[in-house]
Structures are given as structure tokens and as C-alpha cells.
Amino acid sequence: MNTKHTPGTWHLGKAGANSAIYGPKGEWIATVPDMLPDSEQMANARLIAAAPGLLEALYQIATYDPTKWDAVTLGNIARAAIVKAGGQ
Numbered sequence: 001m002n003t004k005h006t007p008g009t010w011h012l013g014k015a016g017a018n019s020a021i022y023g024p025k026g027e028w029i030a031t032v033p034d035m036l037p038d039s040e041q042m043a044n045a046r047l048i049a050a051a052p053g054l055l056e057a058l059y060q061i062a063t064y065d066p067t068k069w070d071a072v073t074l075g076n077i078a079r080a081a082i083v084k085a086g087g088q
Contacts, residue, residue: 001059008052012045019045043086050085057081 006023013020019041021029032045057077064074 001056003055005052008056010049010052012042012049021045021049046084046086050081053081053084 006027006029009024010021010029011024013022015028015031017034019032019034021031023029030048032041032048034041036044057080060069060077061074
């Protein structure tokens with residue numbers, strides 16, 4: 001997959017009172033303002049940080065090749081991306 005965004009894995013951090021998302025080399029990706037309740041701010045930050053993994057999972061599902069992957073493996077890829085994004 002050829003992408004132009006900062007490659008993952010992205011991780012969570014802080015920028016003052018705000019939640020922030022950083023790339024693998026510590027490069028700043030985004031900040032989630034602190035005007036939301038803490039739990040909502042963190043949920044939004046987790047979702048943003050999971051974006052590269054979610055995109056990769058969607059790409060693998062969309063380009064499904066039964067000679068490379070089976071349905072169970074694709075399901076596991078999708079579930080892992082959902083969990084990282086903070087879903088249940």
C-alpha cells in the first residue's frame with residue numbers, strides 16, 4: 001500500500017493539558033483539545049492513534065487474496081485494529 005501519511009505505529013502522549021498523538025520517531029501528528037471530558041478526549045485520541053492500523057486492516061480486507069489469507073486471519077486483523085482504536 002502506497003500512502004503519504006506519517007507511517008505508524010502512532011502512540012499517545014500529552015501536549016500540555018491536551019492529549020496528543022505522535023509518530024514512531026516522536027513527530028507530532030495531532031492534538032485533541034482538552035475542552036471535552038477526559039474520557040471522551042482519550043477515546044478520540046486512541047481512535048486517531050489507531051488510524052494507520054485501521055487503514056492497513058481495511059486495505060488487507062479490501063484486497064483479500066485467498067491464497068495469502070483466510071477469513072479467520074482477516075477477522076483477527078480487523079478485531080486487533082478495532083481493539084487498538086478503543087472499541088469493544
